[in-house]
Amino acid sequence: MRFRSSRYLVQGLALLACLGLPWTSVAKCTGRPINPVTDICWQCIFPVQMGGRLTMGNFQGDEPPEDMSPPVCACLNGGSLTIGVTVSFYEPARMIETVSDAYCFPSLGASISNPQPGLLSGSTDGMDLTGGTQTFQQAHYYILPVFSMMDLFFDLPCLEQEGFDLAYMTEIDPLWSNDSLAFLINPEALLFANPASQLSCIPDSTAAALGYPLDSLFWCMGSWGSAYPLTGTIADRNPITANAGLAARMLFKLGREMLLWDTGSNACGAVMSPIWRKSHYRLQIARPVRGSDCVPIGRSDLLWGSGKNPPGGAGANSESNFLWVLTRKNKCCVGYSP
Template sequence: MRTNQLNNISIITMVMLFLSVTVAHAAGGACKGKVLNPVTDICWQCMFPVKMGSVTYGNGAESAPGNITSPVCACPDSKGILIMGVSTAFWEHARMIETVKDPYCFPVMGTGMNNPKPGYSSGENRSKEYGDSDFAFQQAHYYYFPAWSILRLFMDFPCAENKAFDLAYMTEVDPMWNDDSLSFIINPEALLFGNPVSQLACVADSVAATVTQPIDPLFWCMGSWGSFYPLSGSMIENNPLNVNAGLAARLLFKLGRETLLYDTGINQCASAGVVTPILVKSNYRLQIARPVRGNDCIPIGRPSLIWGTAKNPPFGTANTSPDNFLWSLTRRRVCCVGYALN
């Protein structure tokens, strides 16, 4: 009953959002998009490898996801009854992130809203020839997008998240995203890593992300995408692919710092996930879905030279604008599949 109520609330919310938006061309033609097709626009092979017990299925080139130390597990339920079962781990299609130069533009829905302050909080990308350093700024949107639940797949699988599509966060109304100084409120430790020695360590993180996965202890590094700090929408970078992938990852860090992100790849007995003020980078991967669909799920920090060829045409595509990106997020999911011992 509660699930149906939540679904109804989400549907009503989305209807109200669509009623309040204007079609992209009516907003000056800057925002273009095409409604996401979860069947064709999502890289479904990114859910692999899957591990159940001691058996791994799928791509053997990558390690099986999650913090699993034993093929069997035991977890208490909400009533304290011990659940014995099989340890399970996979990559879950759970969220969508948009990083856009046009404020209030929603490529995932193929539409946009009128900017109440035209020109304010718009994206920017400039190179050193126009200032002291490269600089870029984008807005971001965070969606609940549990693909299995939306498509009604594996509904009896206890590890699958059962939520509806929903817009959960937008940075246009977040002062800390739009001002580096205000973002210092939630990331004061940024002062410790704003030096050449700390940033030099990010070279190792970039190499690791290129070959396998990023180095989690180097939590201030995004490999070849730059630094996680500040937790705002501005970056010292002018490569649009690095900028937008980096801001998608930075938004995850920011949400975790604000206790709005729960990591499902740490504790198999915590089905809702664990709050992570410091992002565990290796538990997340991104797939580019707009402007041009990619076929890879990339770890945080992997160079765009590997995965970004022809993914951001200079004049956009028939259904998308350049520099308005949509990312499909897959996260590590570990859980205990079993039954109650009465």
């Protein structure tokens, strides 16, 4: 197994040191690094679709929505023409931490000294406009190219050649902790972040429970609540549901900021996705307890969350820190260049 170094992570650590924010080992942030062999659900790469029609390895029984791609593809990239067959699969490519303690990185077993202790930390005692309980968590987005790190399927042209990297942390993003500032990137929240609009999410919740969510209802996250606002505050006190919802919101937010591109829509390359296609993403809980399912966005935790957050068990601070492996759809044009 080979882990490639990341110049971005090294540069980030150097910047933090210059700012006087040293990395330290903190008891509540201790944790073991993810093991790609044992901690990732390898059945989640299925189903694999070839030629836009043939589906193989559908172990979970959920038929993913397919846009009926033509069986033959032709792509022009960098002046080179590739003619081949359309292939799509699900790739474990990212991981997302949702944590209660600001600047705490349990997956790295370390933390950054908080310049103002207690500032930006998570909570579950806030109240929304309807009097319900809110949960706030920070999120960390990592590049985790499992196939590349383990030298698997290296002949596939659509696999990115990246190394492990901490790519985004919400503690330094003022939009994540302030719903009013987040209006700058999600002005449509005025239309959808209200109880009336959420009534339309019932079909999305049903669809996610039976298979995959409805992409047309992009403002919904099924049983996980509203996709808006794109911040770290969500109207739910159930820790599993709230953290799953915040991990999903992170995907929507990064797509809106053009930092996450959709790899499952075009066989010739990734495309910008300011409005996400939820059906292209699935989450597997890896901490505090490893799950064996790849969960579509919005599926009720009653179907997959039992025993995944034991009180005081399965690791330090397990009731407030979660780790999710993101499995995304990847569509390729596999062939040869004449």
